[in-house]
Every structure is written in C-alpha cells, then in structure tokens.
Amino acid sequence: MYPAKFDYVSPSTLEEALSILSASENAKVLSGGMSLIPLMKMRLVRPTTVVDISRIPGLDEITDEGDHISIGAMVRHADTAASPLVIEHAAALAQAAGATADIQVRNQGTTCGSIAHADLAADQPAAVLALGATMVVASLAGTREIAAADFFVDTLTSALTPEEILVKIKVPKGGKSAYVKLGRRGGSSDYPIAACAVWVDASNGTVSDARIAVTGVGSKPYLAAASAQAVVGTDGSGDAIAEAASHATDDIVVLEDLYGSVAYRSHLAGVYVQRALEEVLA
Amino acid sequence: MEISVSVNGTDHRSDVEPRTLLVHYLREDLGLTGTHIGCDTGYCGACTVIVDGRTVKACTMLAVQADGQSVQTIEGVANGDELHPVQEGFWECHGLQCGFCTPGMIMSSIALLDSNDDPTEEEIRHGIEGNLCRCTGYHNIVRSVQYAGARIRGEEPQGASQEVSS
Ligand SMILES: Cc1cc2nc3c(=O)[nH]c(=O)nc-3n(C[C@H](O)[C@H](O)[C@H](O)COP(=O)(O)OP(=O)(O)OC[C@H]3O[C@@H](n4cnc5c(N)ncnc54)[C@H](O)[C@@H]3O)c2cc1C
Numbered sequence: 521m522y523p524a525k526f527d528y529v530s531p532s533t534l535e536e537a538l539s540i541l542s543a544s545e546n547a548k549v550l551s552g553g554m555s556l557i558p559l560m561k562m563r564l565v566r567p568t569t570v571v572d573i574s575r576i577p578g579l580d581e582i583t584d585e586g587d588h589i590s591i592g593a594m595v596r597h598a599d600t601a602a603s604p605l606v607i608e609h610a611a612a613l614a615q616a617a618g619a620t621a622d623i624q625v626r627n628q629g630t631t632c633g634s635i636a637h638a639d640l641a642a643d644q645p646a647a648v649l650a651l652g653a654t655m656v657v658a659s660l661a662g663t664r665e666i667a668a669a670d671f672f673v674d675t676l677t678s679a680l681t682p683e684e685i686l687v688k689i690k691v692p693k694g695g696k697s698a699y700v701k702l703g704r705r706g707g708s709s710d711y712p713i714a715a716c717a718v719w720v721d722a723s724n725g726t727v728s729d730a731r732i733a734v735t736g737v738g739s740k741p742y743l744a745a746a747s748a749q750a751v752v753g754t755d756g757s758g759d760a761i762a763e764a765a766s767h768a769t770d771d772i773v774v775l776e777d778l779y780g781s782v783a784y785r786s787h788l789a790g791v792y793v794q795r796a797l798e799e800v801l802a
Numbered sequence: 803m804e805i806s807v808s809v810n811g812t813d814h815r816s817d818v819e820p821r822t823l824l825v826h827y828l829r830e831d832l833g834l835t836g837t838h839i840g841c842d843t844g845y846c847g848a849c850t851v852i853v854d855g856r857t858v859k860a861c862t863m864l865a866v867q868a869d870g871q872s873v874q875t876i877e878g879v880a881n882g883d884e885l886h887p888v889q890e891g892f893w894e895c896h897g898l899q900c901g902f903c904t905p906g907m908i909m910s911s912i913a914l915l916d917s918n919d920d921p922t923e924e925e926i927r928h929g930i931e932g933n934l935c936r937c938t939g940y941h942n943i944v945r946s947v948q949y950a951g952a953r954i955r956g957e958e959p960q961g962a963s964q965e966v967s968s
C-alpha cells in the first residue's frame with residue numbers, strides 16, 4: 521500500500537509552514553506520521569500537499585516556564601514519557617505517553633500530533649484534559665490559546681482549523697495526577713478499551729479540586745464532571761472514590777465494538793476512574 | 803525529489819517520489835530486501851529499522867522523511883562474516899522458526915540492548931512489544947536476547963546448549 525500522489529514540503533520556519541497551509545486547498549501537517557501515513561496509505565486521506573514540520577528548529581523542546589511546562593509540537597511520545605520535567609509536574613501525561621502504542625510508534629509519533637489527531641480512544645488527550653492544559657495554536661493571523669476542555673470536539677475532530685498548527689501545549693504545575701489504562705492487547709499496549717486520567721489538588725487532607733478524564737469509552741475523550749464533583753470537598757476516602765466511579769459515564773453515549781459491549785465498557789470506565797483516583801489519593 | 807540518506811554507513815543520493823515509503827526505498831531502490839513487509843499497517847514490526855539511533859517502522863515512514871538521516875538495516879548489523887551478538891543469540895537459541903519477523907525482531911533487540919545490556923525477562927518482553935511473531939511464542943526470542951546480552955557484557959552465555967525436544 522502506498523499513498524496517492526502529493527507534494528512534499530519540509531519548511532525550515534514556522535512562518536513558511538503557515539503560509540503554505542493557508543495557500544493550499546488541501547494541505548496536511550505531518551509531524552510523526554503515525555496516524556496520517558496509515559490514513560494516506562488506505563487512501564482515506566488524500567492531501568495535495570504534505571507539510572512536514574519536523575525540520576523547523578525549536579519545536580522539539582520541553583521547557584520549564586515557571587508555573588507551567590511547555591511541550592513543543594515535535595516532542596515524540598518517547599521523549600514526553602522519559603522527561604524528568606513531565607514526570608515531576610504532569611505524571612498523567614508522562615504515563616499516557618509511555619502507554620501509547622509500542623516503542624517504534626513512540627519513537628516517531630508526537631504528543632501534539634496525538635492531541636491534534638483527536639482519536640476517540642487516544643491516550644494523551646485524556647491526560648491533557650485532566651491536567652487542565654492549554655493548546656497554543658498558530659496561523660498566519662496570529663496565535664490563540666485553546667483550553668483542553670474546549671479542544672476535543674468530536675471523533676477525529678478538534679478545534680483546530682486546517683490553516684493552523686498546534687505549536688505547543690502548556691501544562692500547569694501543581695497537584696497530583698495519574699493515568700491508568702486497559703489496552704486492547706491487555707496491559708497498556710495499543711489503544712485503550714477504557715482508560716482514565718485524574719488530577720487532584722489534595723494538599724491538606726481534603727480534595728479541594730479535581731478533574732477526571734475518560735478515553736476509549738465515548739465518541740471523544742471527555743471530562744467526567746459528576747465524578748470530579750463527587751470527590752471535591754471530601755477526604756478522598758473509599759466511599760468518595762466509589763461514588764465518583766459510579767458517575768464515570770453520566771450523560772455519555774458509550775461505544776460498542778469488538779473489544780467490548782456497552783455494559784462492559786461502562787463497567788470498565790468506573791473501574792478505571794476508581795483505580796486512577798486510588799493512585800493519587802493513596 | 804532528491805534525498806541523501808546514509809544506509810549501513812554508505813551514502814546514497816536518490817531521486818524518489820514523495821509517496822515512496824522508506825521500506826520500499828530500502829527494498830526496491832537499494833535492493834536491501836532483508837527488511838520485511840508484514841502487515842503494512844504499522845502493527846507487526848517486521849519492517850523495523852533504526853533511523854538516527856531509534857527504531858521505527860519503515861512501512862509507516864516516507865523515504866523523504868529520512869532525508870539527511872542515517873539508517874541501519876539488518877544487512878548492516880554483522881561485521882563481515884562475524885555475526886552480531888544478537889544474530890548469534892537467535893542462531894544459538896532457536897530464536898526463529900519461519901524467520902519472517904526476525905530482521906525486525908533483531909533490530910528491536912539491538913536497540914533494547916544498546917540502552918540496557920542486562921534486561922530482565924520482563925524488560926525484554928516489553929522491549930519487543932512492537933514486534934509480532936506468529937511462530938515462536940516469544941520464549942526462545944527472549945532466550946536469544948538474554949544470550950546476546952551476556953555476549954555484549956563479555957560473559958559466557960547460558961542456555962544455548964539446552965536441547966529443544968522434537
Ligand atoms: C501501530 C500503532 C498503534 C497505535 N497505538 C496508539 C495507542 O495505543 N494510543 C494512542 O493514543 N495512539 C496510538 N497510535 C497513534 C499514534 O499515537 C500517533 O502518533 C498519533 O495519533 C498522531 O501523532 P503523530 O505525531 O504521529 O501525527 P501525524 O500522524 O503526523 O498527524 C496526525 C494528524 O494530526 C495532524 N497534526 C499532527 N501534528 C499537528 C500539529 N502540530 N498541528 C496541527 N495538526 C497536526 C495531521 O495533519 C494529521 O491530520 C497508534 C499508531 C500506530 C501506527
């Protein structure tokens with residue numbers, strides 16, 4: 521299998537990449553290619569121009585910005601997973617990146633590419649939802665910031681327009697977070713059948729704030745607001761966690777496929793909310 | 803499009819269509835057919851090669867993405883007639899049956915041992931998580947990597963003489 525014909529450009533500046541995107545009818549950004557190339561090989565996507573952003577200097581950095589950390593567009597899953605900064609300040613994202621796909625895919629695929637792609641079962645989108653991250657998006661018109669909660673619109677649909685590039689994500693420091701997953705091949709390998717990312721602020725024995733994100737279960741990774749509400753203001757005991765788990769799929773149309781029925785997935789969503797909360801509140 | 807790629811230490815300048823996959827470039831343009839195409843979807847790892855020190859799946863990478871980079875394939879791992887320790891391990895420990903997954907399996911094992919020359923069994927199994935084998939049940943592959951690790955560490959490998967009952 522190979523893709524339909526296309527023009528390939530590999531700009532060396534962001535401005536050049538943005539100009540090409542705004543000038544072309546049907547151009548696609550290529551970062552790691554781990555989702556785009558399979559789609560092009562199956563001819564589900566036929567871009568006329570492929571804009572490879574991997575040779576733009578500076579996009580592959582993870583930096584400490586004081587109150588947040590910044591992860592650039594070309595940071596690969598493997599680098600996110602191994603970064604001491606991410607492990608310290610955004611454990612859920614490091615764990616989600618480390619649980620994405622397999623070694624070869626983690627060596628190529630990028631954290632920002634996974635977020636931009638917005639697969640309904642992707643790992644890292646759940647982590648950025650729970651961590652309350654912000655997406656920094658550039659176009660010729662300038663730069664705008666999109667909160668994670670507003671970014672994932674539907675299956676394979678994000679708030680990005682075709683002329684925009686997700687340049688980096690900003691992840692706030694503070695609190696405690698974790699990501700737990702049941703992969704299709706068991707353990708963490710391959711896309712999740714159900715997985716959960718949680719973030720809590722629980723400094724003085726009470727949970728003062730929490731965000732709980734679930735992926736693999738509905739038509740997009742989502743914030744389970746009722747689950748978070750169930751633990752906020754409590755001491756994070758087993759009862760509060762069980763209550764949170766019982767709301768894991770409130771208002772969600774749960775998926776069914778060969779990996780699991782609606783009943784099984786709904787059950788798993790609760791189990792994984794519980795396990796993720798136990799990890800941060802233990 | 804003109805690309806320049808170093809493959810197993812030899813510089814190549816080639817004219818490729820942008821849609822040429824790295825695996826097709828290696829197999830068809832350079833005649834290096836040791837890198838296999840199994841699933842052609844990014845899942846099986848038969849096409850694994852090392853690009854700038856990291857394993858990638860050559861069926862899911864464009865040749866133009868490798869422009870300016872250095873690629874190592876199975877053809878480049880032996881030193882003349884002397885097998886690489888990982889090849890020797892697969893030979894001694896019966897790490898293959900049909901051999902289809904073997905080139906990719908060896909490239910992943912080399913990358914694993916480069917970062918950790920004394921992996922536990924669990925680390926080995928995780929280290930080859932991106933490579934599927936339909937024959938061996940992975941058991942002898944794990945032993946092959948343990949054998950190679952010992953060779954690389956300069957120790958006497960164990961278990962090679964263990965007979966496989968027929
Ligand atoms: C075998 C296999 C197993 C996988 N398993 C998992 C898994 O378990 N969990 C999981 O979450 N994912 C999995 N994936 C998907 C993988 O994580 C991809 O790397 C990821 O979805 C896309 O990132 P990328 O950098 O490869 O993006 P690309 O494939 O290059 O791009 C994907 C899409 O996003 C757009 N895009 C990319 N970067 C940007 C940007 N910076 N700005 C704007 N648009 C952009 C592209 O135009 C394209 O539409 C798997 C993939 C494979 C091949």
Ligand code: FES
Nearest residue numbers: 840841842847861
């Ligand atoms: S042939 Fe490339 S992963 Fe299977």
Ligand code: FES
Nearest residue numbers: 899901935936937
């Ligand atoms: S030896 Fe046959 S697929 Fe591995």
